Amino acid sequence: MEQFQAGEIVYMIIRNPHAQDVAQVQQAAIVENPDNPNELALFAHDNYYPLSNEFALFKSEDEAEQAYKDAFGSPEIEGFNG
Template sequence: MNQFKNGDKAYVIYRNPHTQNVATIQEAIITESPENNEELSLFLMDTHYPLQDDYAIYTTYEEAVKMYNYYFEDNEQSEM
């Protein structure tokens, strides 16, 4: 998480909370936290989220696609 700074673009693999087997890559922005301007947050879909290590956040779209394919595309084919 230390690689991000205020204003950076980030790409997140976002799972639909209502349908867990549906995921997409969403562009987000790293911003100051609205609760504490000394901390950064992830601004995604009009909501601020605290930066946490358990989020699938990538610095480039290509990296996000690669990991998405690894976790979702490859696993779907191996289950068939």
């Protein structure tokens, strides 16, 4: 897994939990884990997630958008700037 530091902004592809065929590029932050200050966490959608290989994280929005296009084709979802 890539190394991150608290305070970094990253981008991830996240699926809508209510409609699995809907996904979007989402901005998230790398922060100190509030439950364990010695670890980092991912903060997105007002929730903390442990950093793991479960998440494909990208350092730039362009990288995330390209990965999205590679995985899902041309986006046709609201709010996408691709």
